[in-house]
Amino acid sequence: MSAIKKLNASMEKHKSMLCVGLDIDARKMPQGSGADVSSMARFVLRIIEATSDIVAAYKPNLAFYEALGPEGLSLLKLVCSRIPEDTVIILDAKRGDIGNSAEFYARAFFEVYGADWVTVNPYMGYDSLRPFLNYKDKGAFVLCLTSNPGARDFQRMDIAGKSMYMHVVQKIVSWDKDHNCGLVVGATYPEQLAEIREAAEDMPILIPGVGAQGGDLEKAVQNGTAGFKKPALINVSRSVLYASSGDDFDRAARAVVERLNGEINGLRDPRSS
Amino acid sequence: MSAIKKLNASMEKHKSMLCVGLDIDARKMPQGSGADVSSMARFVLRIIEATSDIVAAYKPNLAFYEALGPEGLSLLKLVCSRIPEDTVIILDAKRGDIGNSAEFYARAFFEVYGADWVTVNPYMGYDSLRPFLNYKDKGAFVLCLTSNPGARDFQRMDIAGKSMYMHVVQKIVSWDKDHNCGLVVGATYPEQLAEIREAAEDMPILIPGVGAQGGDLEKAVQNGTAGFKKPALINVSRSVLYASSGDDFDRAARAVVERLNGEINGLRDPRSS
Numbered sequence: 350m351s352a353i354k355k356l357n358a359s360m361e362k363h364k365s366m367l368c369v370g371l372d373i374d375a376r377k378m379p380q381g382s383g384a385d386v387s388s389m390a391r392f393v394l395r396i397i398e399a400t401s402d403i404v405a406a407y408k409p410n411l412a413f414y415e416a417l418g419p420e421g422l423s424l425l426k427l428v429c430s431r432i433p434e435d436t437v438i439i440l441d442a443k444r445g446d447i448g449n450s451a452e453f454y455a456r457a458f459f460e461v462y463g464a465d466w467v468t469v470n471p472y473m474g475y476d477s478l479r480p481f482l483n484y485k486d487k488g489a490f491v492l493c494l495t496s497n498p499g500a501r502d503f504q505r506m507d508i509a510g511k512s513m514y515m516h517v518v519q520k521i522v523s524w525d526k527d528h529n530c531g532l533v534v535g536a537t538y539p540e541q542l543a544e545i546r547e548a549a550e551d552m553p554i555l556i557p558g559v560g561a562q563g564g565d566l567e568k569a570v571q572n573g574t575a576g577f578k579k580p581a582l583i584n585v586s587r588s589v590l591y592a593s594s595g596d597d598f599d600r601a602a603r604a605v606v607e608r609l610n611g612e613i614n615g616l617r618d619p620r621s622s
Numbered sequence: 623m624s625a626i627k628k629l630n631a632s633m634e635k636h637k638s639m640l641c642v643g644l645d646i647d648a649r650k651m652p653q654g655s656g657a658d659v660s661s662m663a664r665f666v667l668r669i670i671e672a673t674s675d676i677v678a679a680y681k682p683n684l685a686f687y688e689a690l691g692p693e694g695l696s697l698l699k700l701v702c703s704r705i706p707e708d709t710v711i712i713l714d715a716k717r718g719d720i721g722n723s724a725e726f727y728a729r730a731f732f733e734v735y736g737a738d739w740v741t742v743n744p745y746m747g748y749d750s751l752r753p754f755l756n757y758k759d760k761g762a763f764v765l766c767l768t769s770n771p772g773a774r775d776f777q778r779m780d781i782a783g784k785s786m787y788m789h790v791v792q793k794i795v796s797w798d799k800d801h802n803c804g805l806v807v808g809a810t811y812p813e814q815l816a817e818i819r820e821a822a823e824d825m826p827i828l829i830p831g832v833g834a835q836g837g838d839l840e841k842a843v844q845n846g847t848a849g850f851k852k853p854a855l856i857n858v859s860r861s862v863l864y865a866s867s868g869d870d871f872d873r874a875a876r877a878v879v880e881r882l883n884g885e886i887n888g889l890r891d892p893r894s895s
Binding site: 416448474492497 | 686688726734769789
């Protein structure tokens with residue numbers, strides 16, 4: 350099954366546009382849990398068990414696992430292996446390297462860890478993305494306009510009357526021969542999100558930045574999907590993982606996911622909310 | 623000691639501007655070696671033993687280690703621990719992520735693996751680089767104009783009469799308060815290298831692309847150092863690692879390093895060549 354079909358099937362089956370970022374941080378573990386790798390494993394696996402029937406995707410960010418050393422990558426492998434087959438795995442790696450090296454990254458994420466999608470950085474151009482896109486049943490979300498303040502430094506530069514991020518969108522559209530590209534656009538830029546949605550044809554958009562970073566959920570959903578006509582994923586991380594600092598963290602995480610699903614589905618069909 | 627001082631001291635002591643990329647590839651191992659992780663470990667450690675007194679730096683590219691799964695990161699840790707203290711470790715990671723995630727990457731590379739420098743991607747802007755630069759005794763080489771064909775897609779775009787890569791140079795110069803930034807510029811663009819050298823003040827430039835990728839050594843050295851007045855590193859990978867397919871690969875690697883050092887030192891002082 351292609352990566353986009355799997356993504357759509359997961360959104361449909363789990364009645365959710367949510368992607369849960371599995372960004373484990375020893376400093377934020379619930380009270381009473383340890384902060385060692387085994388405790389983190391138990392924590393993440395309980396989050397997955399408590400939510401996997403009502404989310405579209407999980408997105409572990411590699412940074413949090415790499416900071417734990419080689420053991421952290423064993424943890425990542427365990428986490429990926431426990432995500433149910435019908436739920437999408439997005440490895441948030443933001444890689445970009447010359448073709449020969451990018452091939453090795455693609456092999457790592459798609460073959461060793463079994464990701465369905467990865468995130469990649471466009472700065473090095475076409476041949477740095479090609480090794481990921483050559484996996485025709487896998488997909489790559491390309492950084493376009495990110496949710497952080499630094500997005501203004503290069504991504505929002507004006508190039509011949511058009512922002513850098515719009516040049517990125519157009520290149521990615523032209524490179525998306527196998528329909529396995531997506532885009533990353535921060536919820537912190539709702540107007541630009543609508544502009545990008547318009548130009549991005551049917552590509553899925555991964556939208557971080559709702560919640561802790563200040564993006565508005567309703568605008569992210571409406572603009573990211575063009576009124577529910579196109580695919581988009583809303584990413585949430587800390588607000589789900591650390592919904593409770595007690596041992597009920599998994600139930601609290603599920604409650605946050607249910608509330609967000611309800612809000613989003615209420616926008617789609619106001620009668621259901 | 624600051625990262626730039628350590629780099630200069632290593633270049634001086636080892637009489638070398640060379641950085642050797644430790645990009646291990648199972649398909650290219652010498653005949654008679656296995657292709658498992660232990661065999662790769664023996665291979666890389668023999669390369670290090672045979673060359674560490676005559677190179678300025680080693681640069682493992684994370685892609686090659688991550689493709690081996692968690693074991694590959696144990697191998698990376700072993701490799702980094704065996705690089706002598708007076709030789710620089712550059713982890714070629716090309717990371718770029720929002721501040722919170724970038725902090726975890728910085729911790730991984732500088733604290734877990736003991737790198738002196740990392741490579742980073744500028745696309746996400748200032749706050750994605752800051753966590754690396756906050757380690758004041760460590761350094762970050764920022765991708766500027768890379769050696770691959772895809773450099774034309776975004777890096778060479780014209781923005782108000784100036785190429786994207788020159789905007790990157792100027793931003794990095796303005797952000798380099800603690801004098802721990804460097805730039806990555808491919809040898810495949812010798813004229814642009816001279817232009818960047820001129821604008822980059824005293825920052826070290828890491829220059830890949832000589833050899834397999836077709837960059838000219840003499841131009842890379844002359845333009846990258848402005849005639850030996852500024853610091854630069856010439857990266858070589860495959861031509862050193864895979865200099866021989868027999869069991870004499872370590873001696874062959876040393877011979878290539880000696881030849882390249884000789885060529886470079888001959889440019890500095892024609893009487894010595």
